[in-house]
Amino acid sequence: MADIEVHMAEAVTNPGDYVLVTSGIGSCLVITLYDSKLQIGALAHTMVPSSAKRDAQYHQRASAHLSYEASTIGHACAVAERVSTKTEDTKYVDVAIDKMLRGLEAKGSKREDMEVKLIGGANMFPSLMSNDIGKDNVLSAKEKLRAEGIRIVGECVGGSQGRSVEFSPTTGVVTVKLKF
Amino acid sequence: MESELQQVTRLEQINNEAAEQASAALSKLIDRHVDVAISKAEVKKVAELSPLIGTEEMVAGIYLPVTGDIQGASLLIFPKETAFILSDLLVKRPPGTTRKLTPLDESALKEVGNIIAGNYLTVMANALQIKVVEHTPNFSFDMFGAIVSQIITQFAEKTENALIIEIEFTINPETFKGYFLLLFEVEQFKAILGSISGAEDLLC
Numbered sequence: 001m002a003d004i005e006v007h008m009a010e011a012v013t014n015p016g017d018y019v020l021v022t023s024g025i026g027s028c029l030v031i032t033l034y035d036s037k038l039q040i041g042a043l044a045h046t047m048v049p050s051s052a053k054r055d056a057q058y059h060q061r062a063s064a065h066l067s068y069e070a071s072t073i074g075h076a077c078a079v080a081e082r083v084s085t086k087t088e089d090t091k092y093v094d095v096a097i098d099k100m101l102r103g104l105e106a107k108g109s110k111r112e113d114m115e116v117k118l119i120g121g122a123n124m125f126p127s128l129m130s131n132d133i134g135k136d137n138v139l140s141a142k143e144k145l146r147a148e149g150i151r152i153v154g155e156c157v158g159g160s161q162g163r164s165v166e167f168s169p170t171t172g173v174v175t176v177k178l179k180f
Numbered sequence: 181m182e183s184e185l186q187q188v189t190r191l192e193q194i195n196n197e198a199a200e201q202a203s204a205a206l207s208k209l210i211d212r213h214v215d216v217a218i219s220k221a222e223v224k225k226v227a228e229l230s231p232l233i234g235t236e237e238m239v240a241g242i243y244l245p246v247t248g249d250i251q252g253a254s255l256l257i258f259p260k261e262t263a264f265i266l267s268d269l270l271v272k273r274p275p276g277t278t279r280k281l282t283p284l285d286e287s288a289l290k291e292v293g294n295i296i297a298g299n300y301l302t303v304m305a306n307a308l309q310i311k312v313v314e315h316t317p318n319f320s321f322d323m324f325g326a327i328v329s330q331i332i333t334q335f336a337e338k339t340e341n342a343l344i345i346e347i348e349f350t351i352n353p354e355t356f357k358g359y360f361l362l363l364f365e366v367e368q369f370k371a372i373l374g375s376i377s378g379a380e381d382l383l384c
Contacts, residue, residue, distance in 0.1 A: 008329060024235035024325015027333050047333045124330040125243050125318040133333055162326025164236055179238060179323055 003166075006030075009091035011044035013103025015169055023164040025120040027134035029093060029141055029157070030165045032117045033100045033150070034172035035109040041169030042103050044096035048133065049140035051092035093140045101148060114150050117174045118142075119165050121157040134158070194307050195221060195345070198300040205295045210269050212351055216296075219357075220346040223373070226332045226339065226363070233259060233359075235325030240281070242293025243320070243331060246301060248313040250372065251338075252364035254297040255331050257324065262356040263289060269351060281321055290317040296347065296360060308372065331363065338365040343373070 121134035240263035270288035305312040
């Protein structure tokens with residue numbers, strides 16, 4: 001079966017028989033979600049840990065627009081819709097997990113049947129970068145998955161090496177490639 | 181009538197001056213004549229950088245953070261074969277010897293990164309009359325996508341564009357290519373390009 005390339009900040013759910021691939025992962029975190037009973041899955045290619053900081057800034061700005069526009073021309077609904085669209089930004093670990101969960105649950109998946117694998121979260125320049133965003137991505141994913149009650153069954157994370165990933169959503173098998 | 185010099189845009193002047201200085205510094209380092217030319221300078225969305233080179237292709241990446249009046253990153257990329265050729269020249273091995281990079285090669289390649297990035301940033305800072313602080317280079321030899329995405333990720337919240345400069349090195353009889361990427365925070369990036377005549381067309 002053909003492949004679907006999942007680029008940075010994208011999440012693909014329920015691709016049928018297509019194999020999901022993503023190559024050259026550094027600090028980004030690839031999250032695969034699989035339901036072994038229904039044999040369906042999803043993959044997200046996330047970049048940054050959490051939307052919380054972004055949301056606080058965005059909602060602050062949006063609220064200012066909202067109150068201004070509501071009081072002037074009454075276009076509050078349009079602004080509220082923009083806020084909602086923005087929260088679908090799957091470059092964030094937490095947003096991507098939410099999107100994948102919704103995608104599988106819409107097909108009848110139950111959380112106890114779901115399992116996750118994590119790949120990536122490296123630091124390609126370990127001696128220079130004080131803020132290890134790869135590590136933060138992994139921690140954020142683990143925290144979010146614990147809160148949502150989803151099991152992590154495998155991980156290939158950290159270090160300072162790039163990785164490529166292949167995921168079969170019908171079998172749940174993840175293949176990780178390193179080059180060295 | 182406008183002189184030839186006046187017809188050259190400021191961006192070209194920056195590129196030419198940086199290339200000239202890099203040529204002189206690299207020639208001295210390698211002890212052979214090196215001609216550095218900037219063959220292309222363009223602004224791309226950071227999300228569109230990966231097709232430059234295949235995401236799984238092995239490259240040498242030399243990363244230098246940029247601070248001072250502007251906050252950003254500079255990244256010099258050499259495809260694997262170019263990195264091997266440069267290593268032979270830098271550590272004075274017979275051509276075609278390098279098949280794996282040693283710590284000595286990495287150190288030599290970091291020095292090349294220092295020269296290219298340092299010269300470009302100095303010329304740009306002088307032209308724009310801003311203060312730019314250069315930092316020590318850091319090295320990674322891995323998949324292109326993994327190296328570039330780490331730098332993009334550092335700026336995921338702060339920028340949308342990168343200035344990509346294609347560099348050609350000629351060390352007779354060979355010419356080989358590298359890429360120099362500059363990323364700055366959104367407003368600073370607009371201000372930088374906006375103040376360089378000849379760069380208006382590059383603005384997205």
